[in-house]
């Protein structure tokens with residue numbers, strides 16, 4: 199169980215203090231899939247980064263299975279079973295797709311499994327295994343590889359920040375299938391998304407607005423309460 203207690207995050211410049219997250223309290227139960235949505239700039243990526251330890255909250259406490267992890271580094275959190283896929287994937291020069299998938303799964307030379315993760319994200323293993331993670335890969339390809347890596351990690355808790363970003367329509371349906379498959383595993387999943395199809399797959403939809411959780415509940419309850427203009431935007435993205 200992941201618990202956020204009174205989490206605030208603010209940044210200061212010379213003139214003023216900007217409050218990005220404001221006293222967030224929320225408990226993520228084990229084995230459920232959560233979708234976080236809300237307008238651009240509402241604090242979704244900041245919250246995801248705080249859960250992973252990339253940035254530390256200005257106030258508040260995070261506990262994971264009863265342990266206070268507020269001061270832990272992302273690596274220490276990863277060792278406890280938390281896995282994070284960034285909104286903008288990271289490139290590692292010199293490392294191949296096969297290397298990174300093997301690193302993630304902790305198993306070498308398991309070609310069948312490695313190929314399975316790549317096909318799950320709509321990539322042909324034959325074309326990609328030996329590709330380097332350099333700037334010859336497009337943003338969309340990197341994004342899919344990063345999702346494959348998250349699947350290979352088989353972590354207890356997965357966080358995805360806008361997995362749909364840079365993914366074309368065809369592979370978007372594949373992505374929806376991936377999240378259905380993830381939901382059927384025992385892991386806890388937290389997915390930041392604007393996509394109605396992904397939001398509908400969640401057990402709980404959390405709406406963030408202006409740094410606060412303004413609603414959380416079953417998709418059928420929460421989606422109908424979103425402002426019509428926001429839903430129109432979601433549909434346009436379909």
Ligand SMILES: Nc1ncnc2c1ncn2[C@@H]1O[C@H](COP(=O)(O)OP(=O)(O)O)[C@@H](O)[C@H]1O
Nearest residue numbers: 209216218236237238239240241242243244245
């Ligand atoms: N380090 C920072 N310094 C100043 N402003 C920031 C910083 N990080 C985020 N913000 C601002 O905080 C708000 C929330 O950002 P973000 O969490 O990325 O939103 P979202 O992912 O919901 O679009 C935005 O207005 C963003 O510009």
Ligand SMILES: [Mg+2]
Nearest residue numbers: 242243244285
């Ligand atoms: Mg974001």
